Amino acid sequence: MRTIKILGSGCANCRRAADLIETVAAERGIAIGIEKVTDFAAIAGYGVMSTPGVVIDDTVVHAGGVPSREAVEGWFD
Amino acid sequence: MSSIVHRPIGTPTRLGIVAVSVILWWLAYGHLTGFADALLALTGLDRGTHLGEALHFFLYDTPKVLLLLTGVVFVMGVIQTYFAPERTRALLSGHRAGVGNVLAASLGVVTPFCSCSAVPLFIGFLSAGIPLGITLSFLIAAPMVNEVALVLLFGLFGWRVAALYLVLGLAVAIVAGLVIGRLGMERHLEDWVQAILNGQKAQWQGDTMDTSQRIAAGTSHVRTIVGKVWPYVLVGIGLGALIHGYVPEDFLATFMGRDVWWAVPAATLLGVPMYTNAAGIIPVVQALIGKGAALGTVLAFMMSVIALSAPEMLILRKALKPPLIATFVGVVASGILLVGTLFNLIL
Numbered sequence: 001m002r003t004i005k006i007l008g009s010g011c012a013n014c015r016r017a018a019d020l021i022e023t024v025a026a027e028r029g030i031a032i033g034i035e036k037v038t039d040f041a042a043i044a045g046y047g048v049m050s051t052p053g054v055v056i057d058d059t060v061v062h063a064g065g066v067p068s069r070e071a072v073e074g075w076f077d
Numbered sequence: 078m079s080s081i082v083h084r085p086i087g088t089p090t091r092l093g094i095v096a097v098s099v100i101l102w103w104l105a106y107g108h109l110t111g112f113a114d115a116l117l118a119l120t121g122l123d124r125g126t127h128l129g130e131a132l133h134f135f136l137y138d139t140p141k142v143l144l145l146l147t148g149v150v151f152v153m154g155v156i157q158t159y160f161a162p163e164r165t166r167a168l169l170s171g172h173r174a175g176v177g178n179v180l181a182a183s184l185g186v187v188t189p190f191c192s193c194s195a196v197p198l199f200i201g202f203l204s205a206g207i208p209l210g211i212t213l214s215f216l217i218a219a220p221m222v223n224e225v226a227l228v229l230l231f232g233l234f235g236w237r238v239a240a241l242y243l244v245l246g247l248a249v250a251i252v253a254g255l256v257i258g259r260l261g262m263e264r265h266l267e268d269w270v271q272a273i274l275n276g277q278k279a280q281w282q283g284d285t286m287d288t289s290q291r292i293a294a295g296t297s298h299v300r301t302i303v304g305k306v307w308p309y310v311l312v313g314i315g316l317g318a319l320i321h322g323y324v325p326e327d328f329l330a331t332f333m334g335r336d337v338w339w340a341v342p343a344a345t346l347l348g349v350p351m352y353t354n355a356a357g358i359i360p361v362v363q364a365l366i367g368k369g370a371a372l373g374t375v376l377a378f379m380m381s382v383i384a385l386s387a388p389e390m391l392i393l394r395k396a397l398k399p400p401l402i403a404t405f406v407g408v409v410a411s412g413i414l415l416v417g418t419l420f421n422l423i424l
Contacts, residue, residue: 007197008193009193009194009196011193013191013193040196040197040200040395040396041273043196043197044197044200044204044270047204048201049162049163049166049194049202050161050162050189050194050197050198051191051194063163064161064189064194065189068290
């Protein structure tokens, strides 16, 4: 199972990003665990300046706004 | 297992769609008066009556402002893809106070900004060695001087008011940042912020985009922004139409006119606890100006509502200690006060 962290203060875009990632993962039958990181110190520790940010296996793959569907599909291929 | 394949739309297709949209936009924008006249004729009302004049104002201004908003928000959505926060930070680092503050305030206009990422952005800037004063110039300008406020002011009050708002908003952000920078308040950052600044990890450098993705970003910006603000726009124009048709001019002049010395301080103070976005404040602004309030007073109120809000202060409070928050509010409020007063004196 891959752990995916969503960095963000819980705004609407963070929820949308999480939903999109869950949908794409479910379509491909990939098991994922989503963890929401809302602590500002932790978010800043990843060097992310605009939320939502997405971290897969401790690597930042996206920051700022809801990622595009194509981008999310790219993470799982 | 079957999965849906989403084929990305190619750049030529997207550019074609944009070209057709621009032509349609231009045609529609050129026929606003005819459109309003034709619709009014359908109702059988005459522009000589109060109701007829109010309705004509509404039928003319609604499509006008919505068209302007869609066009400008799309263009801004594309421009913003060139100014991701990471890039803005790179542009700002290495500049000293003065030039740095001017640059920071200007970049605040074109960099995508949401107050929910104010704290990560704040820390990202500081950790790149950008001074506190310059960072704050950015954080003041970003919410206050934005494309929605400018479009609405342009659409409803003309380019002069929009240009003044742009220039004065930038001036407040630049001067407030300079002043706070001079005060040397870095020690009033919260301890955890100082800890991060002293031991920074690797930075996320941002994505690269092709033309097709930039156009897609513009479209999605339109969907988000216009989708959110259109009800405010309708209320604002509806209110404006009623004022235009019914309320006698100079109704408010005695309370909020140019000669009332306490009007600007009162408007600024009143605006601090209030919170709404640029689109939400426009109906109020329109009502005030329509009834004879002085422009400087109204602009001070508008800036105060947008730039100094309780929710944003609560977010920033997580990174700033109370003395720095208080200084921030005090300096920005003084700047707004000065701008409003000067404006009333000059105009």
